[in-house]
Every structure is written in C-alpha cells, then in structure tokens.
Amino acid sequence: MKNISKEDYLSAIYKLRDEAGEIKPNLIAENLEISAAAVTDMLKKLNKDGYVRYQKYKGIKLTPKGEKYAISMIRKHRLWETFLFETLGMPWEKIHNEAEKLEHSSSDELVDKLEEFLNFPEFDPHGYPIPDKAGNIPKQKQVIALSDMNKNEKGKISRISDFKSELLVYTKRQGLNIGEKIFIKDKLEFDGSVVININNKEVSLSKKIASNIFIEKD
Amino acid sequence: MKNISKEDYLSAIYKLRDEAGEIKPNLIAENLEISAAAVTDMLKKLNKDGYVRYQKYKGIKLTPKGEKYAISMIRKHRLWETFLFETLGMPWEKIHNEAEKLEHSSSDELVDKLEEFLNFPEFDPHGYPIPDKAGNIPKQKQVIALSDMNKNEKGKISRISDFKSELLVYTKRQGLNIGEKIFIKDKLEFDGSVVININNKEVSLSKKIASNIFIEKD
DNA sequence: TTTAATTTTTAAGTTTACTTAAATTTATAA
DNA sequence: TTATAAATTTAAGTAAACTTAAAAATTAAA
Numbered sequence A, B: 001m002k003n004i005s006k007e008d009y010l011s012a013i014y015k016l017r018d019e020a021g022e023i024k025p026n027l028i029a030e031n032l033e034i035s036a037a038a039v040t041d042m043l044k045k046l047n048k049d050g051y052v053r054y055q056k057y058k059g060i061k062l063t064p065k066g067e068k069y070a071i072s073m074i075r076k077h078r079l080w081e082t083f084l085f086e087t088l089g090m091p092w093e094k095i096h097n098e099a100e101k102l103e104h105s106s107s108d109e110l111v112d113k114l115e116e117f118l119n120f121p122e123f124d125p126h127g128y129p130i131p132d133k134a135g136n137i138p139k140q141k142q143v144i145a146l147s148d149m150n151k152n153e154k155g156k157i158s159r160i161s162d163f164k165s166e167l168l169v170y171t172k173r174q175g176l177n178i179g180e181k182i183f184i185k186d187k188l189e190f191d192g193s194v195v196i197n198i199n200n201k202e203v204s205l206s207k208k209i210a211s212n213i214f215i216e217k218d
Numbered sequence C: 001t002t003t004a005a006t007t008t009t010t011a012a013g014t015t016t017a018c019t020t021a022a023a024t025t026t027a028t029a030a
Numbered sequence D: 001t002t003a004t005a006a007a008t009t010t011a012a013g014t015a016a017a018c019t020t021a022a023a024a025a026t027t028a029a030a
Helices: A006-020 A025-032 A036-048 A064-087 A095-105 A108-117 A165-173 B006-020 B025-032 B036-048 B064-087 B095-105 B108-117 B165-173
Strands: A052-055 A059-062 A143-145 A154-160 A181-187 A194-198 A201-205 A213-217 B052-055 B059-062 B143-145 B154-160 B181-187 B194-198 B201-205 B213-217
Touching: A006 A025, A006 A036, A006 A059, A006 A064, A025 A036, A036 A052, A059 A064, A064 A095, A064 A108, A095 A165, A095 B095, A143 A154, A154 A165, B006 B025, B006 B036, B006 B059, B006 B064, B025 B036, B036 B052, B059 B064, B064 B095, B064 B108, B095 B165, B143 B154, B154 B165
Parallel strands: none
Antiparallel strands: A052 A059, A143 A213, A154 A181, A154 A213, A181 A194, A194 A201, B052 B059, B143 B213, B154 B181, B154 B213, B181 B194, B194 B201
C-alpha cells in the first residue's frame, strides 16, 4: 500500500488545476501513482469532509477550506526545498522528494520559523513562488512554456518543473539554470523540438522537455 | 489508529534498555500509547524480519541490525531537536514532538548534511548524546538521577528527560537548565522528594521529577 | 505451595487506504 | 446516430496496524 494522505490529494488537485488546467480522477491517480478506484474512494471522503466539491462523473473543485489546506502544504514543500538547497546544499534534483516527506511532518509553527530563518524567500530553487503565511502567492512575471515560444523569441528561464528528478538532472547538465538567458534559434515543425542558444552554447530540446521549462519573455 | 512504525518500536526498545534497564511488552505499549496486544503483534514481525530476538514470555533483545536502526533514528531525532532549538529558536518543550515526526521523514543523506551544518554537535538541547554517522555515541561523564543523590552532595544538571513536554515546561520555570550547578540541601525520607539550591534559590522537587533530572557529580 | 494478581499472548473484529475486475457513464469516431 | 473506446465508479477483497475480550503463562503473596 502507498498510504497517501489527504494532504497529497489536495496538493495534487491544486497543482493539476494550476498547471494542467483541469482536474480529472485519472490525472490525480497518475500523479499519485495509485489506481483510479482509490481516487474515487478518497474524493468521496474529501467531499464529505468539505475539502472538495465532488459530483461523480461531473466535476472536482476545491472548496475554500481545501484550497487553504493545499496552499499550506505547498508552502511547506517549497520552504523545505529552499532550506535543503540553500542552507544544507543538497543536490537540486533530490530536494523535491525529500521535501515531499518533510511537508507532512512539520507544524505551521515550525514552518513559520523556518521561513523567518530563510529570510522570507519568494521563490523556491526551481522557480516556484512560495505562499506566505496568509496564503498569498507572490506574483510571478508572465511566464510561458518554452515549447509554446517561437523562433527568434528570447527571455530567461524562470521555472523548471520539479516533479521528475530525471528532468532536473538533465536540464542541469545542459546548463539550463534558473535566471539564464535564452534565445530560440529554431523550432522544428516535425516534432516540436526547439533549438536554443544559452550561454553561447546551442542546445536542442524535445517538445516534452521544453514544455516543462518556463520562460519569462523579454 | 495510531500507525506507529517499525522505527518507533525500535527506538522505544532501545531507550527502555538504555534508561529503564529492562524491556517488557507492557513498557513498550505504555511508551507508545498503544495496547499490549499490538506490541505482541509487532514483536513477532520484528523478530521475523531480524530486528529483534523475541521469545514469547521470555525476552526481547535488539539484534545488531535492530540496534543499528534504532541508533540511526535516535541520531536523526537529536539532530533535528538541535536544529529546531539552536537554529530556529523553537521553544524547548516543543522540539521533542516536532523532531519525533521529522525523524521519520528524512534520509541519511539529509541528516548528514544537517549534522555538518550544525557543526557536529555532541549533545542535544536536553543533554542527550548524539550518535555520529558511524553510530558511535559520545561518552557522557558519569551521570546519576537527582533522585538517587543524597543530602549535601552537589553537581551540575547534564540531562533532563524529554519525553513529557509538561516536565520540560516545569523544570524551565523552576530555572533548572542544563549546565546549572545544584546542591542538595535536603532529602525527605517521607516521600523521597528533594530540596535543592540552584542559583541561590531553593527549589523542592518530587521524587518522580527528580528521577528525570540527571546530574554530573562533582 | 497454592492461590491470586499481573503480565503477556491469542483470537476475533475494526478501520483505512489501497487493489483488481466488472459495471456504468461519458466521449469519440464511423 | 449508433457503436466503440475511454474514463469513472462500484463491488469485492486484501494488508497493515490497530482494538477489546478471553485465555494462558508468569510472578507475587498468603
């Protein structure tokens, strides 16, 4: 058994709405690596407990209570990531999984102290905004997936998806770091892959990879 | 359900042997606040998995594998306590429970980095020694429970049991801090309570409380 | 040393969060 | 529009870690 908690479901739902734009049982199941049936079960409970509004076959929506909960988990996650990376110097591709565990094991009081110690950071090491104590999320400049940009456009890397450590290892090896300036040299219609210039180097990225890198356009 | 893990059982067993001097199912149950029947169940499993040597009605003993595991959990616990107290400034009576959760959610790699960040502390805020990476435990000067000392003896406080936050709040309010010098002014035969001098103040402590305060004798 | 009290174990049952397989509903395509 | 495919839900069952109550073993006391 995987024993995934209420918190994980709520975070997953929040992130799906935020990043994929839609919330479906199958997507939740995929995200949490459990069966769709398990998701149905839990949705019923979350509905009963007032964390989501759920009508079978129809829709899934976080209630204010559920959203508050989700944001507080995301806050914990991103603060821990920041601590692990900035303070302890852990490798950037490992902090996501480690923070995933810590976020369930720390009180609000602890996390507030941690935030203070870190001097109230606004973004985590992968470029995600960190909600403050009240749940407000720092505004990020308009960002767009690298895969949605066109030839000759330019900008700088502001976020890289953190859910697959393999991706983070890869992007790091290619020199794709947060803050780095990029220029789109070419985009192949054939498979959607892009060729970019970064640090005077030319790097080619598949569409899938490019869709996980977010750019702040000039 | 409380869902206590293998780790908790092993730590509890280790500490019982270390502090109470004997390991009995009932003591484990009391420590973890679960039924004795649950303990029997788990002992069978720990035996099967090679963490303890267990013969029913007869005895419970950690195997080297179990001991190694327990020490690693204790190391995590005490390093987290040190971090929470020293680095984040959390109240001293709260860090035990918080560390209790964190210890299950951190990899060895993380804890090694944490230890380095904390500059390899040897004792935690309650005066317990912190095992190093290899499992070696810093030698503490000979300590004795305050309840076992006699009139006119003196020494300094080197450890206070951390399992009841109520006790920690109490001792702190009485000015009983690690490192403080004490002198036993009187000991009542009636109920075993002791009267001590600390910081030019006179404090009276019940036998039960005194048995949780450990002194390094002069 | 026999009885009584205590401790430990066994037995039976509960809860939670899953699983797979079958049934149902919704979406897509001929 | 109807058939087929895909997504979702229901049903039935499992595993882990508990619970209480009863039974068995050990320890303490008369």
